[in-house]
Amino acid sequence: MKIKHIVLASAVLVSVSSFAQKDELKKLKRIYEKETPSANDLAEYKANLDKLSTLATEESDKIYYNFYKANTPGIEVSTLGTAPTPAQLEKILTPKTVSDYAVAANATLEYEKKSGKKVLTDEITKDITMLNPMLVNVAVDLGSVKKYKEAADVFHSVYLLDKKDQDKLYYAASYASNGLDFDNALNYYNELKDLNYSGEGTVFWATNKSTKQEENFASKVERELFIKSGSHEKPRDEKIESKxxxxxxxxxxxxxxxxxxxxxxxxxxxxxxxxxxxxxxxxxxxxxxxxxxxxxxxxxxxxxxxxxxxxxxxxxxxxxxxxxxxxxxxxxxxxxxxxxxxxxTYFDAYLNLAELKLRSDVKFVEEMSKLGTSEKDNKRYEAIKLEREKNFKAALPYLEKAVELKADDESARKTLLSIYNALEMTDKYKALKAKN
Incomplete structure (x- = not known):
């Protein structure tokens, strides 16, 4: 009788615990599904997570607890309104929080696929679609300030959220390599190799008439629709070579x-x-x-x-x-x-060939700066000066052709102006300068 009473009491405790955790999960789901959660919602969300942390013992409860916990940064971002600043996003969507979300989201999707019960699958899928461009912007911003390893981590997390988007794995590998994170870079490149990823394709561009900016389209058909509507013009295709x-x-x-x-x-x-x-x-x-x-x-x-x-x-x-x-x-x-x-008409070949010819100029300038004013040094100075002029003249036709091919290329123009100046080709210098 006493044993039975103890067992019965334990059953009651388990039952109360089970009801409690189901209640916390319902509250978390309600806030998670809100389009624009408030600061109060965020506080309630965190409070329910704290309660659930000691109650989640079954596999399903652990899966959902881990997901909701990993989704906390997403709720925080949602409370910032429709246009959070890059600084706000970078503070909340760190490489670790994004990685944690990717792992938890994938675990939840796999669990629901296994169990056959789609509790959060549709919402997660929708969120991933919305998050993708936001996370890509975070990764690009990290890369722009040379936080290559962090950018790689974010791109890899984006790939984990949608493994069909193999381009993101390629970017993760590239950034990891730039960040000298060779172990991860090698893992990512090997995965790309196993996937037989090539990255080949075609980008469909057209110019927006109102903004005068080029924009790309998902397909040729989509671009044609915009051109026919009159909003875009000047279509062009850009082939992406195999990577x-x-x-x-x-x-x-x-x-x-x-x-x-x-x-x-x-x-x-x-x-x-x-x-x-x-x-x-x-x-x-x-x-x-x-x-x-x-x-x-x-x-x-x-x-x-x-x-x-x-x-x-x-x-x-x-x-x-x-x-x-x-x-x-x-x-x-x-x-x-x-x-x-x-x-x-290979512009880059002309420009680089000119640069190749001009490389030795650094050596000439260094030697000239070390010379004194003795007769011997003066003779050497004149000899080097002649060598420099000879070198400039060798590079000149390639630079002139490069500028002819791309008159608006600032690097080619500046270098050609410098050579005209050094060779005292005043008329040509003034003529090119006037075209600025």
């Missing part, structure tokens, strides 16, 4: 950074086997051997790549950039000239 080569290159570079050269070579070989028609991987392999200072293999691969694709101006240009970064000036000049030969 596979870049992904495998970065995997290889990170492995090299970690001292795993053979793994890097194996990763590139596997990439080429899996994607035999991806031309960007040719550059990846060449770049790999350049990084490990195997110049003979690099030169052979570069020559092979160009022989296979003799009409690819971009390939020649990219090989020039790779060579330039490795300070292989002769190779770089050869490939820039090849790019120009293939495409005589």
């Amino acid at each position: 596979r080569g870049e992904i495998y290159k970065n995997i290889a570079l990170i492995l090299i950074e970690k001292g795993k050269v053979e793994e890097a070579k194996a990763a590139v070989a596997a990439a080429q086997k899996a994607n035999p028609n991806d031309e960007s991987l040719i550059l990846t392999e060449a770049d790999l051997y350049l990084k490990i200072k195997d110049y003979d293999t690099y030169s052979r691969l570069a020559a092979e790549a160009l022989a296979k694709n003799p009409t690819k101006a971009d390939l020649a240009y990219n090989l020039a950039v790779i060579s330039s970064n490795a300070n292989k000036i002769e190779d770089s000049e050869k490939y820039y000239k090849k790019a120009i030969e293939i495409d005589p």
